[in-house]
Amino acid sequence: MTQPFPLRRAAPGALFLLAALPLLAAAADRITGRSFATRSEVIAPHAMAATSHPLATQIALDTMQAGGSAVDAAIAANAALGLMEPTGNGIGGDLFAIVWDPKSKRLHGYDGSGRSPQALTLAEFERRGLTDIPPFGPLPVSVPGAVDAWFALHGRFGRRPMRENLAPAIRYAREGHPVAETVAYYWGRSVPRLSPYPGFVEQFTIDGRAPRTGEIWKNPNLADTLETIARGGRDAFYKGEIARTIDAYFRANDGFLRYADLAAHHGDWVEPVSTNYRGYDVWELPPGGQGIAALQILNILEGYDFSEIAFGSTEHLHLFTEAKKLAFADRARWYADPAFAPAPVDWLISKDYAAERRALISRDAVLGTVQPGTPPELDEGDTIYLTVADADGMMVSLIQSNYRGMGSGMAAPGLGFIFQDRGEMFVLKEGHPNSYAPGKRPFHTIIPGFLTRDGEPLVSFGVMGGAMQPQGHAQIVMNLVDFGMNLQEAGDAPRIHHDGSTEPTGQNAPMTDGGVVQLETGFDYEAVRGLMNLGHRVEFALGPYGGYQAIRRDPDSGVYYGASESRKDGQAAGY
Incomplete structure (x- = not known):
């Protein structure tokens, strides 16, 4: 079989350990000298699924074995994850996807993000004396886009009826499932923050507390909601009784989301954009998401001989x-909603612009303050990621989120899901690209990724986790292309997280001190000291390094390789 990426040995001492295992010593594999991985890649001839929950992975495989496409399987797994991992996603959130279609032999992108309520204005925030949109409660809630995205993807690429795709999630919601360890941990952290909001305690706690690891969790309200969607389609959510319940709930609880906002919602098919990194085409979705940041990072780094x-x-x-x-x-x-503030995407991801930016980097000094570039023609948060591949060669890269973990805390009675708080990403300042406006999409952090080579699909991948996502995407590509790691090693390698850059939300001051570098356990101490000697501020942080899943297709045999995130509960599996 073809080895699609160059093989290289890791640096001495660069064992890829997790921050959760800080007491283990670093070393390379004694026999091969290659980097350590927590497990082997999963290899299968017909189909593969990689999600952040083993039961969701199994549902995806069952769906494909029953005749469903990779898109059917992704929808089925996503619906289950809304039940099983409500700490990161659910039908109250948004969804983005990239699909490789073997028939058209091209990638298709879907922007399933919702817009802000028409009844909520910038003047209302000013009247309340707010300078930032609060993270919880009714004010950061925007229209949930996930259900629309399911049906849009299914309409183009699905094979099984949606009622069959949603059936496993409905069954688990009624009969219950044991809560996974990482999910239980984050659920426990969310309960104190979200308990004040109406509907949360009644629908997302057991006697006021989070479910514990292994405890059976049921959500009959979500089962009812999914059954309604399965019978009535997307309009049952956006124009039916569910929408009327949502309208009444927000009217009663100082909110602004209305029936008309839901009824007017639509997602959009968008063209993925790419850059070529050392012979590999790296694909992302254009803004309002942050995917092209990964392309910009890679373009800059391509100028160095790794x-x-x-x-x-x-x-x-x-x-x-x-x-x-x-x-x-x-x-x-x-980066902002292109309907309100179009970004010069072609210029931002161009090689010429990357060369200009690269010239600002010194090998022996640190950038303290960084200004954005100026185009020549102008004057001037937890998530789930999953990927599925089927026997026909269709591959799906899908990411879905409530934004801050379990979202806003707002849970309409009887519906069994929490609304996202994505609206927190708006800026309450006139003239900013992400300034709040009615009917506008906020800046989005969730991004699916994809790699192709010579026009053929190669890797469907993603790294969930707020601002870590484009940093993680770039690191995964470098690990595969520059450092010759396999798919699992590329995810298990210790990660770099830089914090402190100026944010699209305007909620922090412009960076003037170079920010801070957070390094996961596993980097050599001499390298870390060298980084500090250059002037970087380095600190230990537990947790901001994201979560990864990936599938690689061997271009010669069609065999699939799967990898999953060792920092979470999930798994890759195939048949």
Whole structure:
């Protein structure tokens, strides 16, 4: 079989351990000298699924074995994850996807994000004396886009009836399932924050507390909602009794989401955009999401010869951090709802612009303050990610989120889901690209990724986790292409997270001190000290490194390789 990525050895001492295992020593594999992975890649001849919950992975496989497409399987798994991992997603949130269609031999993108309520204005925030949109409660709620996205994807690529795709989630919601360990942990952290909001305690706690690891959790209200959607289609959610219940709930609880907002909602098919990184085409969706930040980072780093720079070395860590700062300065300035503030995407992801930005990087000094670029023609948060591939060669890269973990805390009576708080990403300032406006989509952090080579599908992948996502996407591509890791090693490798860049939300001051570099356990201490000697502020952080799933297709045999995130509960599996 073809080895699609160059094989290289890891730097000495760069064992890829997790922050959750800080007491283990670093070392390379004694026999091969190659990087450590928590498990082998999963390999299967016909189909593959990788999700953040083993039961959802099994549902995806069952769906495909019953004749469903990869899109059917992704929808079925996503519906189940809304029940099983409400700490990261649900039908109260938004959804983005990239689909490789073997018939058309091209990628299709879907932007399933919702818009702000028409009845809520910037003047209303000013009247309330708010300078930022609060993270919880009714004010950050925007229209949920996930259900619309399911039906749009199904209408183009589905094979099984939607009632069959939703049946496993409905059954588990009624009969119950044991709560996974990581989910239980985050659920426990969410309950104190969200308990004050109407409907949350009644529908998302057991006697006022979060369910414990292994405890059976049922959600009959969600089962009823999914059954209604299965019978009546997307309009049952956006124009039926569910929409009327949502309208009444927000009217009664100082909210602004209305029936008319739901009835007017639509997602959009969008063209994915790409850059070529050392012979591999890396694909993302255009803004309002942040996917092109990954492309900008990679374009900048392409100018350095990483065949001479070891993984985990001071030089690797430094160059990556500086490239991230430059891309994120543009992210803060340019990424927004294109219907209100179109971004110069072609220029931002061009090689010429990358060369300009690369020239700002010094190998022996740190960028403290970074300004966004100016186009020549102008004056001037938890998530789930899953990927599925079927026997026909269809591959789906799908990401879905409530934004902050369990979202706003707002849970309409009898519906069994929590509304997202994505509206927190708006800026309460006139003239900003992400300034709040009625009927506008907020800046989005959730991004699916894809790799192709010579026009053929290669890797469907994603890294969930707020601002970590484009940083994670770039690191996965580098791990595969520059450092020759396999699919599982690429995810298990310790990650870099830079924090402190100017944000698109305007909720932090512009970066003037270079920010802070957070490094996961597993990097060599000499490399970390070298980073500090250059002037970087380095700190330990437990948790901001995201969650990864991926599927690779062997271009010669069609065999699938799967990898899953060792920092979460999930798994990859195939048949």
